[in-house]
Amino acid sequence: xxxxxxxxxxxxxxxxxxxxxxxxxxxxxxxxxxxxxxxxxxxxxxxxxxxxxxxxxxxxxxxxxxxxxxxxxxxxxxxxxxxxxxxxxxxxxxxxxxxxxxxxxxxxxxxxxxxxxxxxxxxxxxxxxxxxxxxxxxxxxxxxxxxxxxxxxxxxxxxxxxxxxxxxxxxxxxxxxxxxxxxxxxxxxxxxxxxxxxxxxxxxxxxxxxxxxxxxxxxxxxxxxxxxxxxxxxxxxxxxxxxxxxxxxxxxxxxxxxxxxxxxxxxxxxxxxxxxxxxxxxxxxxxxxxxxxxxxxxxxxxxxxxxxxxxxxxxxxx
Amino acid sequence: xxxxxxxxxxxxxxxxxxxxxxxxxxxxxxxxxxxxxxxxxxxxxxxxxxxxxxxxxxxxxxxxxxxxxxxxxxxxxxxxxxxxxxxxxxxxxxxxxxxxxxxxxxxxxxxxxxxxxxxxxxxxxxxxxxxxxxxxxxxxxxxxxxxxxxxxxxxxxxxxxxxxxxxxxxxxxxxxxxxxxxxxxxxxxxxxxxxxxxxxxxxxxxxxxxxxxxxxxxxx
Numbered sequence: 123x124x125x126x127x128x129x130x131x132x133x134x135x136x137x138x139x140x141x142x143x144x145x146x147x148x149x150x151x152x153x154x155x156x157x158x159x160x161x162x163x164x165x166x167x168x169x170x171x172x173x174x175x176x177x178x179x180x181x182x183x184x185x186x187x188x189x190x191x192x193x194x195x196x197x198x199x200x201x202x203x204x205x206x207x208x209x210x211x212x213x214x215x216x217x218x219x220x221x222x223x224x225x226x227x228x229x230x231x232x233x234x235x236x237x238x239x240x241x242x243x244x245x246x247x248x249x250x251x252x253x254x255x256x257x258x259x260x261x262x263x264x265x266x267x268x269x270x271x272x273x274x275x276x277x278x279x280x281x282x283x284x285x286x287x288x289x290x291x292x293x294x295x296x297x298x299x300x301x302x303x304x305x306x307x308x309x310x311x312x313x314x315x316x317x318x319x320x321x322x323x324x325x326x327x328x329x330x331x332x333x334x335x336x337x338x339x340x341x342x343x344x345x346x347x348x349x350x351x352x353x354x355x356x357x358x359x360x361x362x363x364x365x366x367x368x369x370x371x372x373x374x375x376x377x378x379x380x381x382x383x384x385x386x387x388x389x390x391x392x393x394x395x396x397x398x399x400x401x402x403x404x405x406x407x408x409x410x411x412x413x414x415x416x417x418x419x420x421x422x423x424x425x426x427x428x429x430x431x432x433x434x435x436x437x438x439x440x
Numbered sequence: 441x442x443x444x445x446x447x448x449x450x451x452x453x454x455x456x457x458x459x460x461x462x463x464x465x466x467x468x469x470x471x472x473x474x475x476x477x478x479x480x481x482x483x484x485x486x487x488x489x490x491x492x493x494x495x496x497x498x499x500x501x502x503x504x505x506x507x508x509x510x511x512x513x514x515x516x517x518x519x520x521x522x523x524x525x526x527x528x529x530x531x532x533x534x535x536x537x538x539x540x541x542x543x544x545x546x547x548x549x550x551x552x553x554x555x556x557x558x559x560x561x562x563x564x565x566x567x568x569x570x571x572x573x574x575x576x577x578x579x580x581x582x583x584x585x586x587x588x589x590x591x592x593x594x595x596x597x598x599x600x601x602x603x604x605x606x607x608x609x610x611x612x613x614x615x616x617x618x619x620x621x622x623x624x625x626x627x628x629x630x631x632x633x634x635x636x637x638x639x640x641x642x643x644x645x646x647x648x649x650x651x652x653x654x655x656x657x658x659x660x
Contacts, residue, residue, distance in 0.1 A: 301452070420540050423544060427543045430551075431462065434573075
């Protein structure tokens with residue numbers, strides 16, 4: 123059993139490299155698609171990386187009166203994303219850190235990052251920071267239970283909350299992927315992922331209009347390397363969420379054993395699936411207007427109900 | 441039809457049936473609600489059709505066609521006419537319980553339905569009886585719509601939802617209650633809807649609105 127663990131370690135390192143290296147490109151791809159559909163030339167998909175490089179070279183500043191909370195938040199945000207990127211089953215299910223890839227641990231880690239950023243927004247003491255933090259907290263209070271419930275619905279037939287086990291059982295039994303349970307859970311998860319990553323009907327990622335922004339309001343005071351960290355982390359979160367969605371509902375292509383061609387296919391499948399989902403999201407955003415903030419809890423409560431129905435259905439239609 | 445495929449299809453249709461009930465709670469525009477209600481009629485007819493194929497019963501197949509015509513065709517058509525006669529697109533702007541709470545209530549009602557129908561399921565466990573909680577949940581959600589909505593038309597949809605749920609439970613427990621009984625019940629429902637539509641028109645002529653809360657006070 124020595125060889126699989128070597129491949130497991132390789133898988134973990136590959137997943138980290140892919141998520142770090144490709145997530146800014148994913149953002150670039152989505153912006154480029156949007157630009158083209160709106161009739162603009164667009165800056166090219168490498169632009170987020172160029173922005174990050176520029177920000178990294180700048181001097182580090184922090185507003186007067188801010189505490190350690192403000193300085194630690196970007197690090198915490200990046201760190202939680204990296205841990206999730208390492209443990210979740212993206213490229214291979216035979217990961218060396220497999221036992222850590224528990225549903226509750228992963229969701230808690232992702233939420234920890236959001237909470238850190240919300241606290242940082244409060245810490246600056248500006249009106250926008252507080253407003254953004256309060257909105258983000260409203261959203262996360264409904265997003266987190268929905269996410270837990272939706273993935274839990276998938277874990278009921280499997281009998282394990284380990285993400286790799288859920289993905290593997292989806293591979294073994296394709297009928298499970300097309301059941302009403304996974305249909306309801308998929309819809310619920312798509313809605314919360316859109317809300318959580320601050321995409322269009324909930325939050326507009328490209329606006330700096332005071333009254334509408336959520337995520338941008340919290341990071342308004344960041345600059346230089348700190349802003350680069352926040353931007354990188356939010357790109358990584360998007361990749362992580364889309365990767366989870368892809369592998370939970372379309373598990374085919376993921377490496378289940380350790381050998382070079384299988385892992386290569388796993389990498390390719392993951393990149394393609396995330397790129398396709400990102401493209402779909404970007405195309406969808408062109409046709410959507412931002413939802414009124416007071417309607418957002420309604421959307422999220424709806425997706426929570428769908429998640430709960432998925433759990434209920436996985437029990438009574440078993 | 442193999443048992444596995446039968447179970448899979450039954451579960452899928454039951455899921456769609458429940459989903460449409462929740463969507464009715466979610467939507468605000470009356471025309472949207474009626475569209476979703478028509479979809480639910482299709483889901484119910486498909487449910488009956490699947491049971492008919494599994495049982496190999498031609499009578500049940502005829503009932504499925506009847507259900508499709510009545511619940512996905514005639515009733516939505518009558519409702520659409522009633523909505524159109526009211527003029528501008530009506531919206532359920534202020535239900536007694538707001539949309540977020542009613543969605544959460546629907547979740548609670550589904551769990552309640554699951555709890556109360558457990559003894560029924562245990563009597564004769566089969567793929568069809570396992571879906572009884574879905575029918576029960578639609579009954580409860582329909583009742584919830586009936587008591588919390590203000591517009592006459594959305595209360596009518598609530599009543600029809602209740603009836604859809606009862607029909608579904610009937611087919612899932614006893615694979616139908618006989619053609620004559622089903623025909624009688626369906627005609628009754630149609631009659632109720634027609635009578636209520638006439639009542640609604642009279643109300644609108646008398647009071648200018650169909651908000652039933654206005655009927656609490658006496659007028660000259």
